[in-house]
Amino acid sequence: xxxxxxxxxxxxxxxxxxxxxxxxxxxxxxxxxxxxxxxxxxxxxxxxxxxxxxxxxxxxxxxxxxxxxxxxxxxxxxxxxxxxxxxxxxxxxxxxxxxxxxxxxxxxxxxxxxxxxxxxxxxxxxxxxxxxxxxxxxxxxxxxxxxxxxxxxxxxxxxxxxxxxxxxxxxxxxxxxxxxxxxxxxxxxxxxxxxxxxxxxxxxxxxxxxxxxxxxxxxxxxxxxxxxxxxxxxxxxxxxxxxxxxxxxxxxxxxxxxxxxxxxxxxxxxxxxxxxxxxxxxxxxxxxxxxxxxxxxxxxxxxxxxxxxxxxxxxxxxxxxxxxxxxxxxxxxx
Numbered sequence: 001x002x003x004x005x006x007x008x009x010x011x012x013x014x015x016x017x018x019x020x021x022x023x024x025x026x027x028x029x030x031x032x033x034x035x036x037x038x039x040x041x042x043x044x045x046x047x048x049x050x051x052x053x054x055x056x057x058x059x060x061x062x063x064x065x066x067x068x069x070x071x072x073x074x075x076x077x078x079x080x081x082x083x084x085x086x087x088x089x090x091x092x093x094x095x096x097x098x099x100x101x102x103x104x105x106x107x108x109x110x111x112x113x114x115x116x117x118x119x120x121x122x123x124x125x126x127x128x129x130x131x132x133x134x135x136x137x138x139x140x141x142x143x144x145x146x147x148x149x150x151x152x153x154x155x156x157x158x159x160x161x162x163x164x165x166x167x168x169x170x171x172x173x174x175x176x177x178x179x180x181x182x183x184x185x186x187x188x189x190x191x192x193x194x195x196x197x198x199x200x201x202x203x204x205x206x207x208x209x210x211x212x213x214x215x216x217x218x219x220x221x222x223x224x225x226x227x228x229x230x231x232x233x234x235x236x237x238x239x240x241x242x243x244x245x246x247x248x249x250x251x252x253x254x255x256x257x258x259x260x261x262x263x264x265x266x267x268x269x270x271x272x273x274x275x276x277x278x279x280x281x282x283x284x285x286x287x288x289x290x291x292x293x294x295x296x297x298x299x300x301x302x303x304x305x306x307x308x309x310x311x312x313x314x315x316x317x318x319x320x321x322x323x324x325x326x327x328x329x330x331x332x333x334x
Contacts, residue, residue, distance in 0.1 A: 016331075016332055017176050025066070050263020085112040089146060089312075123202075128214060148176045150293035154251075162221060202220065231320055253313070255310050259296060282304050
């Protein structure tokens with residue numbers, strides 16, 4: 001018996017980002033509002049991290065709600081009808097329900113039902129990972145248009161007395177619509193992980209431990225100095241590799257959008273990449289805080305609002321965090 005030839009899907013040759021959307025928590029939390037429990041000061045936080053305020057969501061608002069708002073704006077800006085979106089990917093570490101996925105709920109809310117939908121956990125590298133997946137799915141013919149979202153409500157996962165990371169974290173969601181393009185709009189992804197350093201940043205317990213009364217509610221903690229050194233030295237190499245694999249140099253960039261983890265990390269990465277003065281560097285952390293998977297799209301959204309002249313230029317984005325995981329690629333800004 002002859003085995004019939006199997007058909008295989010083939011998609012667009014190239015992809016690009018068609019539009020961004022954003023939703024930040026509505027509560028503006030100043031340094032002075034949180035310093036007492038961590039025995040710190042506004043000056044200390046500003047000097048160490050560059051954070052002046054962080055946005056957080058009120059009690060009744062979940063990460064899925066922020067994701068929905070950001071997605072609706074991205075869809076509107078992109079000019080793509082919701083019915084055309086056939087894949088929804090949400091990067092998050094703060095879905096308070098392990099199942100169902102946030103992505104399936106958001107797909108239905110925005111009118112993209114019955115799109116393929118799933119959540120993924122790559123922490124602060126999540127948006128870069130999700131962008132790479134959307135690009136690959138479209139070029140493989142598994143999707144035509146993809147909605148990519150980074151969404152977090154990290155204020156549910158902090159210990160207000162923790163001096164390692166709690167004062168950095170904020171709430172928000174950023175979204176992008178990715179679709180086919182006549183020219184390359186998303187460069188090769190430079191990504192990876194190092195699970196041997198998993199203990200440097202992440203949750204300090206499990207839900208099973210909490211259920212059994214063996215620990216308090218799990219929260220995010222980090223070994224700050226070790227994470228700082230890793231982010232500064234190792235991530236500069238990843239960023240350089242992303243530039244090389246895209247066939248460009250730092251002088252070709254219009255913008256640099258690193259994960260908004262710490263202003264000192266951002267400055268050091270820019271220094272090691274030898275970015276010219278013409279490159280606009282995202283510094284959304286100053287007023288939004290660190291929003292993990294949401295930080296890259298939120299920062300990009302703000303850059304395009306404040307610098308519309310960046311439209312059509314190249315942007316290097318890099319995310320890095322718990323896992324440890326990392327991912328970077330160059331994109332053409334819509």
